[in-house]
Every structure is written in structure tokens, then in C-alpha cells.
């Protein structure tokens with residue numbers, strides 16, 4: 001590809017990602033979220049999904065326990081982001097169930113699906129900030145679109161969220177995404193995801209493209225949020241070190257199935273051939 005066509009492709013990709021972000025952040029409605037139920041926060045049951053003749057998921061099941069951080073590992077194209085899209089309800093499975101707080105999202109009224117969605121915060125792959133909006137407007141996005149809160153209260157919450165991700169509000173509020181470093185972008189993406197205080201956080205590759213030191217600080221942040229916000233989290237990543245550091249359990253997606261599910265130390269001890277190869 002020439003430079004020009006690469007640029008065109010890149011801007012098209014960015015546009016698609018942004019529309020997706022808008023959709024995910026956008027369809028939430030205004031009502032308050034549901035109270036937490038009993039049992040697993042997320043339950044995926046025997047999910048199958050194909051795109052054309054390419055079958056991505058071939059019977060994936062997993063449960064996320066309350067308060068737990070679960071990492072989903074896998075190579076590029078394994079279907080990691082797809083799993084998050086299924087949980088968000090942006091993609092529907094060909095068969096199988098997605099249950100949130102015990103409820104099958106295919107079988108509850110839309111109102112309730114929206115309420116379930118309000119419990120979720122999503123940190124998108126590559127942060128996917130809105131390029132033309134300042135940090136303030138990026139973080140305030142959900143509150144602007146879906147609440148009638150006075151601007152003073154929105155500002156208070158934005159500042160609180162930026163504090164939470166260890167950014168100095170006064171120094172970043174008016175900046176545009178292009179003026180931020182890679183690590184700062186990820187932090188702003190996380191602040192945007194937590195501004196409405198979700199109970200379930202979904203992260204798509206929160207440390208990809210970062211140097212080792214910044215990766216460590218983002219991992220520390222994920223663990224801090226886990227403790228301070230009392231959330232349950234699913235982290236999609238291909239970074240084994242990060243997954244081991246932040247997770248209670250890890251799942252390994254391979255050829256449409258979970259090749260492994262368990263604690264990091266069990267994964268290290270596993271004798272499964274693919275697990276061994278992946279760890280190497």
C-alpha cells in the first residue's frame with residue numbers, strides 16, 4: 001500500500017472504531033442501574049460465533065466472579081475483542097448465552113438490557129478517544145449524553161475520575177488527545193470508562209504499545225481501581241506478564257475454545273502443549 005492509501009485506511013478504521021465507541025457509550029439511557037445480583041457477574045455459556053465461513057468461537061463458556069479480575073489471553077485474531085463485544089451486546093452470538101447479573105440479555109426487555117449496560121465501563125483498544133474533543137469532554141461524554149446533571153456536578157465527577165487515574169486535572173482537562181502521551185491516553189480512556197461508576201470494567205488491551213515502565217503503572221492502576229471502586233474486571237490482552245500480575249484467574253483462547261482457565265500459577269504448571277507453547 002502507498003502512504004496515502006495507508007492513511008486513508010487508517011482514518012477509515014479510526015472512524016469505525018469511534019462509531020463503535022459512540023454506540024457502546026451511547027445506547028445507555030438515563031435510568032439508574034440495577035442492583036447487584038447474586039452469583040457470577042458475567043456468565044458466557046457455550047458461545048458460538050462465525051463471520052461468514054470463519055468460525056471464531058466454538059463453544060466458549062466462562063464465569064466472572066464478583067470482585068475478581070479475569071484476563072483473557074490469546075493471539076491476534078483469536079477472538080478476544082469479540083468476547084468483549086458479546087458482553088456489551090454489540091455482537092450477538094449464533095448460539096449460546098450471555099448472562100449479566102444472572103440475566104440472559106437475549107431474553108430481557110430492552111429497558112433492562114440498558115440498565116445492565118449502565119453497570120459496565122469499557123476501555124477500548126488503542127484508547128479510542130474522540131480526537132476533536134478535549135480530555136474534559138472525552139471523560140464527560142457519558143454524563144453529557146445521558147444525564148441532566150448540572151455542568152458543575154459533571155465537572156466535579158470528571159475531576160474525581162481524573163484524580164482516580166492519577167492525572168492532574170488542571171494540567172490535562174483542556175488538552176486534546178493528540179497532545180497526550182500513550183500512557184496518558186490510556187489513563188484518560190480509563191477515566192472515561194469509570195466516570196459513571198460501573199461495577200463491571202472491560203479492558204481491551206490496556207497496555208498494548210506501552211513501554212515496560214508505563215505498562216507497570218497502568219497495571220498498578222488497574223489493581224488500584226479494582227480495590228477502590230470494588231469492581232469486577234475482564235482484561236483482554238496478549239501480554240502474559242501483565243495478565244499474571246493483575247489477575248485472579250486467566251483464560252487462554254485458542255482456536256475458538258478456552259485452552260486453559262485457572263490461576264496464573266496453575267497455568268505455569270500446566271502440561272497442555274498449547275499452553276506451554278504460548279508461555280514460551
Ligand SMILES: Nc1ncnc2c1ncn2[C@@H]1O[C@H](COP(=O)(O)OP(=O)(O)OP(=O)(O)O)[C@@H](O)[C@H]1O
Pocket residue numbers: 051056074075076077078079080081082083238
Ligand atoms: N465484524 C466482523 N466481521 C468479520 N470478521 C470479524 C468481525 N469482527 C471480528 N472478525 C474476525 O474475528 C476474528 C477475531 O477478531 P477479534 O477482533 O476478536 O480478535 P482479537 O483476539 O481481539 O485480535 P487482536 O489481538 O488483533 O485485537 C478475526 O479473525 C477477525 O477478523
Ligand SMILES: [Mg+2]
Pocket residue numbers: 080081082125204
Ligand atoms: Mg482485539
